[in-house]
Structure formats: C-alpha cells, structure tokens
Amino acid sequence: MSSPSLSPPHEHLINTNPTPAAVEATLPPAVGALKTSCNHCDALEAEPCLGCGMVSYCKLDHRVLDIGHDAICREIQEHQSKIAKLPNEDTSQYTARHGLVSILYEMDTHIAISASLIHAMDVLKHDRRDRYCMREEIPFILLRLGMDQICYDFCVAWTNEEQMFLDPAVTYDFEDAMPFAIPAQDMMNMYEYRFDVENKEYFPHAVAMVLLKLRVLMRIMSVPETRALNAVKTTVAEQLKTLCNSITGVIPYFWPKVFDEFKQSQEMPDDEVFDGLDNQAIRALVLSFPVWKESPGAIELLEGMINVPASLPGAERSS
Structure with a gap:
C-alpha cells in the first residue's frame, strides 16, 4: 500500500x-506549524538536544539557558531509557511508549510530534485491540504534522x-x-x-x-x-x-x-x-x-x- x-x-x-x-x-x-528552529532564540540552524533529542538548539549555551526544558527533558529520557530496556513486543514496553506519546504530544516541535507518530503507529501495530486508543490520537498527530x-x-x-x-x-x-x-x-x-x-x-x-x-x-x-x-x-x-x-x-x-x-x-x-x-x-x-x-x-x-x-x-x- x-x-x-x-x-x-x-x-x-x-x-x-x-x-x-x-x-x-x-x-x-x-x-504544519511546528517549530524546527532553536528552542531558545529561533535560529534556523539548530541541532537536537543532546538529552532527549526532541527540541533543537543552535549552540550548547542556549540549551543551558533554556531551563524551562529541563523537567520535560528528564521525563522524556526516563521513558526512552525504560523503553530501551524492555523487550520488544512486551506489554510493558507499549505501555511506556503510550506514555511517551502523551508527553511528546504536549510539545510543539516537529521532531517531537514526528516521534510521537512513530511510537503511536508502533503501539497500534502491536496492540491490535487498541487498548490505548491510539486510533483516536493519530488523526490529530497527523494534522499537526501537516499530513492532512x-x-x-x-x-x-x-x-x-x-x-x-x-x-x-x-x-x-x-x-x-x-x-x-x-x-x-x-x-x-x-x-x-x-x-x-x-x-x-x-x-x-x-x-x-x-x-x-x-x-x-x-x-x-x-x-x-x-x-x-x-x-x-x-x-x-x-x-x-x-x-x-x-x-x-x-x-x-x-x-x-x-x-x-x-x-x-x-x-x-x-x-x-x-x-x-x-x-x-x-x-x-x-x-x-x-x-x-x-x-x-x-x-x-x-x-x-x-x-x-x-x-x-x-x-x-x-x-
């Protein structure tokens, strides 16, 4: 297809x-209208955060100055670490991935919402009964990415x-x-x-x-x-x-x-x-x-x- x-x-x-x-x-x-620029100064040339990878910065100093990102950066890393340690197709892994989708959806960067789509689709592929109701979240994720x-x-x-x-x-x-x-x-x-x-x-x-x-x-x-x-x-x-x-x-x-x-x-x-x-x-x-x-x-x-x-x-x- x-x-x-x-x-x-x-x-x-x-x-x-x-x-x-x-x-x-x-x-x-x-x-879409999602941010791809530096999370601190909006400079267009920026690299993903070295911690979570879900926001971008044009230089390391701007990551240090963006203290508002600290809490969610730690939360994302905790979920990423938990997911990495769990075996594939394990129920606990998909529960953790669903939690990560919810966290990422609250962000406004293109890389975060793109990642949320990948996780949401993977959860839906492996949880065929869709206990996490990914089928309700995915349309809005797609809209945010401009995938009308x-x-x-x-x-x-x-x-x-x-x-x-x-x-x-x-x-x-x-x-x-x-x-x-x-x-x-x-x-x-x-x-x-x-x-x-x-x-x-x-x-x-x-x-x-x-x-x-x-x-x-x-x-x-x-x-x-x-x-x-x-x-x-x-x-x-x-x-x-x-x-x-x-x-x-x-x-x-x-x-x-x-x-x-x-x-x-x-x-x-x-x-x-x-x-x-x-x-x-x-x-x-x-x-x-x-x-x-x-x-x-x-x-x-x-x-x-x-x-x-x-x-x-x-x-x-x-x-």
Missing part, C-alpha cells in the same frame, strides 16, 4: 470543469473498517509506512463519520475531520477565485456545517467550549472547562487544542459559519 503525496503541486487550473480532487491539487500544500491527506485516509479507514483492523487474525504488510489507512481518498467527499449517538463512538475522529475540512476551506480561500473553486468551497462549507451540527446534536455545548476557551488561549484551559462533558468530548478537546492553536484563523472561520447555543450551562458566554 503506497502513501499518497502529502504536498500536491500548486498548478493553474486547466480543465474547465475539474473534479474536486483536481481542484484540491491546485491548492497550496498543507503544512493521510489523516483523511486514516479516518475513512477506521470509520469503515474498524472491526477488521481490530481483528488479530487479519494480517497486514507492516513494512508499509502507514498501515490502517485506505490510501488516496478524495478529501472533497463527505466524510462518513458514523459515530454512534449514544456511546459517541468516533467523536474525536469527527472533530479531527472538522479541523481538516477547515484547513481545506482555508487553502481554497487563500488562492484567486474561479468558478470551480467557488463550487468546491460551497461544497466543503456545507460538509462542515453538517459535521458540526452532528457534533452539536451529540454534545450541545461542545462548540461553545471551543469558541470561548480556545480562541485566545495559549495553554490548555483549566479542568473546569470540561464541566458537563463526557470522556470522549473531553478527549477530543484535549487532543484538538494544539491543532486549533497551530491553525490560525480556523476557530474564527468556523464560528462565523455555524450556529451554537447562546450560553453554556449555568453561565453566559463570554463576549
């Missing part, structure tokens, strides 16, 4: 009536073939860089999210898909208008509204939480923000927070597109 191109070329429209996939190929490539197409492929696969993926009797070619995905799906199609209203299955996937569709819409809006682009823009906007209304139908106050708490926040809000939400909604909020932060303008665009309840339970919405 080959992986689709992550960076389609930006070309002029030639076909007077192109397919949505052809239109998507004309847009600027999806890119792979994220879409992954979500489509899981919402259509979950039982097959969870069956240990089914074999895969794990040399493939991205198993558990149906490759080269058309991101302009309507996402078949299919999460159960009662147990909120696939809720994080649906939130990830809203973010992905917003990114597609923002890419469309960033280039000169054409008749074909306007038609696709209308289609994607309607898909977004449908997805958001479905989420509102399950958790009525989910979007007000996002709009009120995430718009200006640079750090994850306090736990009281999660009052009134169940575990799946809280998980979706926590996983989506850095993606919102790394997608400037996405919250504001969505807020102008959908209707949300006028107030949160027990309190008026902030202005």
